[in-house]
Amino acid sequence: MPLLEVNGVNLSFGGLRAIQNLSFEVEDQEIVSLIGPNGAGKSTALNVLTGIYPPDSGEIRYRGTSLLGLKPHAITALGVARTFQTLRVFLNLSVIENVMTGAYCHSHSSLLATALRLPSWRREEMRIRSLAEKNLAFFGDRLMGYRHDQPAYSLSYANRRRLEIARAMTTGATLLLLDEPAAGMNPNESAEMTELIGKLRDEAGYTILLIEHDMNVVGNISDRVIALDYGQKIAEGTFESVTSDPKVIEAYLGHQTGGEA
Amino acid sequence: MPSDPSENGKTTPEKGAGTEPPRIGTDEWVAQVASRKRQTRGFSGWLAMRWERIPLGWRFGMVLSLLILIPLATNTQAFLDLLGISNNAFIVRTATRFLVFALLAIGLNVVVGYAGLLDLGYVAFYGIAGYLYAYLSSDFVRIGSLGIDGLHVPALLSIPLIIAVTAMVGWLIGTISLRLSGDYLAIVTLGFGQVFVQLVLTSTRVRVPWQDRPVNFTRGPNGINRLDDVTLFGYTFESTIQYYYLFLVLLVLVYIGVRHLNFSRVGRAWRSIREDELAAEVMGAPTGRLKILAFVIGAGIAALAGSVDAAWQGNVVPVPRYSVLTLINLYAMVVLGGIGSLTGVVIGAFIFTVLPEVLRSSAVAGVLFYGAGLIGLYFLLKPFKRYALILIGTVSSGFLLKFLVLTLLPGLHTGLPEPGSILNQAVQSWLVIPADYKLVGNVVTGLSALVLLLTILARQRPRLFYPLLGISIYMLAFSWETRLALEPSATRILIVGATLVVLMIVRPHGLLGKPEVRVV
Amino acid sequence: METFFSLLPQTLVNGLTLGSVYALIALGYSMVYGILKLLNFAHGDIYMIGAYLGYGVFIMFFTEQGALIPTALIIVLMLVVAMTGAGVISIVVERFAYRPLRYAPRIAPLISALGVSFILQNMVQITVSPRPLSYGSDTLIPRNAIFELGDLRIHASRLLVIGAAMIFMLFLTYFVRQTRLGRAMRAVSTDLDGAAMMGVDVNQVIVLTFFIGAALAGAGGVLVGIVFFSLRHTMGFLAGLKGFTAAVVGGIGSMPGAVLGGLLLGLAEAFTSVYLSATYKDVVAFVMLIFILLVKPSGLMGKPLLQKV
Numbered sequence A: 001m002p003l004l005e006v007n008g009v010n011l012s013f014g015g016l017r018a019i020q021n022l023s024f025e026v027e028d029q030e031i032v033s034l035i036g037p038n039g040a041g042k043s044t045a046l047n048v049l050t051g052i053y054p055p056d057s058g059e060i061r062y063r064g065t066s067l068l069g070l071k072p073h074a075i076t077a078l079g080v081a082r083t084f085q086t087l088r089v090f091l092n093l094s095v096i097e098n099v100m101t102g103a104y105c106h107s108h109s110s111l112l113a114t115a116l117r118l119p120s121w122r123r124e125e126m127r128i129r130s131l132a133e134k135n136l137a138f139f140g141d142r143l144m145g146y147r148h149d150q151p152a153y154s155l156s157y158a159n160r161r162r163l164e165i166a167r168a169m170t171t172g173a174t175l176l177l178l179d180e181p182a183a184g185m186n187p188n189e190s191a192e193m194t195e196l197i198g199k200l201r202d203e204a205g206y207t208i209l210l211i212e213h214d215m216n217v218v219g220n221i222s223d224r225v226i227a228l229d230y231g232q233k234i235a236e237g238t239f240e241s242v243t244s245d246p247k248v249i250e251a252y253l254g255h256q257t258g259g260e261a
Numbered sequence B: 001m002p003s004d005p006s007e008n009g010k011t012t013p014e015k016g017a018g019t020e021p022p023r024i025g026t027d028e029w030v031a032q033v034a035s036r037k038r039q040t041r042g043f044s045g046w047l048a049m050r051w052e053r054i055p056l057g058w059r060f061g062m063v064l065s066l067l068i069l070i071p072l073a074t075n076t077q078a079f080l081d082l083l084g085i086s087n088n089a090f091i092v093r094t095a096t097r098f099l100v101f102a103l104l105a106i107g108l109n110v111v112v113g114y115a116g117l118l119d120l121g122y123v124a125f126y127g128i129a130g131y132l133y134a135y136l137s138s139d140f141v142r143i144g145s146l147g148i149d150g151l152h153v154p155a156l157l158s159i160p161l162i163i164a165v166t167a168m169v170g171w172l173i174g175t176i177s178l179r180l181s182g183d184y185l186a187i188v189t190l191g192f193g194q195v196f197v198q199l200v201l202t203s204t205r206v207r208v209p210w211q212d213r214p215v216n217f218t219r220g221p222n223g224i225n226r227l228d229d230v231t232l233f234g235y236t237f238e239s240t241i242q243y244y245y246l247f248l249v250l251l252v253l254v255y256i257g258v259r260h261l262n263f264s265r266v267g268r269a270w271r272s273i274r275e276d277e278l279a280a281e282v283m284g285a286p287t288g289r290l291k292i293l294a295f296v297i298g299a300g301i302a303a304l305a306g307s308v309d310a311a312w313q314g315n316v317v318p319v320p321r322y323s324v325l326t327l328i329n330l331y332a333m334v335v336l337g338g339i340g341s342l343t344g345v346v347i348g349a350f351i352f353t354v355l356p357e358v359l360r361s362s363a364v365a366g367v368l369f370y371g372a373g374l375i376g377l378y379f380l381l382k383p384f385k386r387y388a389l390i391l392i393g394t395v396s397s398g399f400l401l402k403f404l405v406l407t408l409l410p411g412l413h414t415g416l417p418e419p420g421s422i423l424n425q426a427v428q429s430w431l432v433i434p435a436d437y438k439l440v441g442n443v444v445t446g447l448s449a450l451v452l453l454l455t456i457l458a459r460q461r462p463r464l465f466y467p468l469l470g471i472s473i474y475m476l477a478f479s480w481e482t483r484l485a486l487e488p489s490a491t492r493i494l495i496v497g498a499t500l501v502v503l504m505i506v507r508p509h510g511l512l513g514k515p516e517v518r519v520v
Numbered sequence C: 001m002e003t004f005f006s007l008l009p010q011t012l013v014n015g016l017t018l019g020s021v022y023a024l025i026a027l028g029y030s031m032v033y034g035i036l037k038l039l040n041f042a043h044g045d046i047y048m049i050g051a052y053l054g055y056g057v058f059i060m061f062f063t064e065q066g067a068l069i070p071t072a073l074i075i076v077l078m079l080v081v082a083m084t085g086a087g088v089i090s091i092v093v094e095r096f097a098y099r100p101l102r103y104a105p106r107i108a109p110l111i112s113a114l115g116v117s118f119i120l121q122n123m124v125q126i127t128v129s130p131r132p133l134s135y136g137s138d139t140l141i142p143r144n145a146i147f148e149l150g151d152l153r154i155h156a157s158r159l160l161v162i163g164a165a166m167i168f169m170l171f172l173t174y175f176v177r178q179t180r181l182g183r184a185m186r187a188v189s190t191d192l193d194g195a196a197m198m199g200v201d202v203n204q205v206i207v208l209t210f211f212i213g214a215a216l217a218g219a220g221g222v223l224v225g226i227v228f229f230s231l232r233h234t235m236g237f238l239a240g241l242k243g244f245t246a247a248v249v250g251g252i253g254s255m256p257g258a259v260l261g262g263l264l265l266g267l268a269e270a271f272t273s274v275y276l277s278a279t280y281k282d283v284v285a286f287v288m289l290i291f292i293l294l295v296k297p298s299g300l301m302g303k304p305l306l307q308k309v
Ligand SMILES: Nc1ncnc2c1ncn2[C@@H]1O[C@H](COP(=O)(O)OP(=O)(O)OP(=O)(O)O)[C@@H](O)[C@H]1O
Pocket: A013, A016, A018, A036, A037, A038, A039, A040, A041, A042, A043, A044, A045, A085, C307, C308, C309
């Protein structure tokens, strides 16, 4: 059974058909990339997967459980976490607190235990904190040490992207949906991010669905690539086969002079 | 990493281990610029730094011992002589009001400060709890057919019950109004608060199916009185000072409890909702339930304060105690103190209960008015030389004007019939005060507001600014002596209003709140 | 049933009178909200200031010897002075209490507005009078100036209120639809930063919005004084609350919505007073508000917010 199954999903905004009959699967421990020109519907697809927009029709299953009708937090609790293209870190919370918020869905201290700081609360808080520290440590020195207590707004864009990933990891998810994790990064940082996404799968065992415009990133780590255009899947397969597919080339050149490929 | 100078973390050997300060120029050092700046600025900066170096527990203990000592210290002969009053009942009453408001403000802070919900119906919870206490602890409820002649439920039972019921109402209101977001939530909750007050005011002759005569549920604007005192474990709280300590205990408990909640999963989730609701939801926090939880906890704290407060006051009256005025007061406290900062909120409650009381006495108000004016002017005009020059210039121009008037238009200056305290007399010595000072005072008061605003506008142009400033000072002194000091009740609210506006402009994030960053 | 129908026309007229005033107040709330997303809690006090400025004109021309100039002219003068004065004061308030807070946390201008409200009320209390004042029940429009339409008897003052309010609203509609500044106003209310980038002078538009909104409220103050004969320095509070309610019921930010909300609220209150009990009229207003918002969360004519992720 695939980890994630998307079957015949449709979504339109008024007259705009943002997602049309989209079907694909993601296997356990796979890295799948979604590509496509601007406005193709990639982010919208993630929004549908995470319950932000209910689809008009279609089926979405995670480990066989249907995600339809579930609130975003419930989907996260099942094990699907994401990052945002337009960075949505909690700017006025500290770095470590940002990451710790991710642990809400698998922590249980009661209000009473919290208000009285009972030992059970203490143990859980320790667990959350060390989990957050461990996940931040995944990014090497970038988010370590004194940075833990800095407010998130003091971070650079690249670090905010890393912070979002750490926050998603802390939810305890196995499937990470990353929306353009290398956007706004310089080539060095992109390369580092590519390596990191590989490590996320190889060392930490995550399954990853990735949206990315940077073809160096996509080409280096993807097991499989899915191309979207106007909300429709136009190609699927290995990086080489998809990027040489005439439909994909046309999609990129057709309405985007230059293209990134 | 040439593109990002603050990112070269790898090249610096030592990481902030805590004890020693970071080396100058390392990125950690750079990151601390803001706090260093804050700490070294001026006397208040020095004080804040000193204060922050004291361990948290000690700070808490110091403030607490101060609060414990207030009723005792103000009851000493030396203190009473100093203020020229015969006893400290008034002070203890004000201090108790402060504690009640601090409790209420902490509850509101959970809703507004942590969860970011603009709940304008909050006072209704305070009111509901008050009325429930009145029903459960007075002779008011009389049902002849059941042989009930007043309910007198023990406080140990009634107060938890009231908290539970009010929290349920909070849950209901929260569930209903959280379908709406932002400002719509605000207006629906405001509507709820208004409905509560209006219902209390009007439910005096309600027809009910099981009675022939209409029933008076609330006694309307008169409220319900002769409520029982709180009795806990055989100890009855009677005097204000006893309630003071009861409230102090409650405040400490609630403060600690809420503080603990804030630094836990729930508090983090609340604050993340305030930052970005959608992101919080997607990160696994059930935002709907958490917001309702904030509502319920806020309502519960309001109920705790409201029921004990009803017992202390011995009565409940809908207006003004449970009206929007109280709500405005509470919001002022929470926002002024610094939204989201518990200590700030308590300080806000202190300022907004003590300031209006202090302003009640027009002698004290005068000292505050001129004192604040002189200090404010100093900070505006630093260095001292310029400050002194302006003041001397203004005062001597005043004397010159008076001299001219006395010689050219004798009879115009008559002086006030009752010049007031020494301070007033001193100020009046350089003012021209005509016989119909009331009328002139009215006009000047209105105009002085305008001139003051003009002065603010002109502050970049010295040629205009200094003369205007002098005129403003003269006019304000004139308004104070001829009108404002004579109308203490209106003036104190005027001053509170002006304080609100000025403080918001100077520190939009409140006294202790951290400046927030929205979009970067 | 018979009394129901016999009271109906009169109640309608009463409701429309009250509703026109609420609509005038609601417009200012809604316009300012549309542009700055600011709940201007001092707006009700601007309305109060309008009523008092009208009073100033009134006593200037109404001496013991009677009116110095024709009463129609006095009423026009009262309106002009009230509208201009309220507008100017509102601009001053915007400049000093709101503009410095334009990029502050949402709640800061709210508190500042409350402070302004305190200041305005107490300034009037100190410098004018803490006691209620009145234009006089008979002086401006004689008691017997009544139009009869069959059974329906309408006092001229009510017609004046409804008529004046309608003229103002028509004028406003024309202004917003047809003039360059009006278009700029709509542009700013759709997207403030975008409009600024396209060269719209945002500050000018904001000042204008405050002025127009306050002028309408000031007119409302005078009109209320003419119909209900009583002014108080605290009158702005409840009126502001009602105007705000009307604006929200109609869909805050929408001008036709504000008018609709105002009229609905006025009618609801009039009908409650007549058919239920006058004591419940305020309860009904807020219950209506809660109900409408729950059914239609963005008000009757408001557009739902669109959130892109
Ligand atoms: N909430 C919404 N309401 C209306 N239209 C929307 C909404 N969200 C997205 N769209 C539209 O749907 C289409 C797909 O948008 P989407 O953000 O998914 O594109 P994308 O593939 O992520 O592009 P990019 O590479 O620029 O991020 C676009 O035309 C967009 O304008």
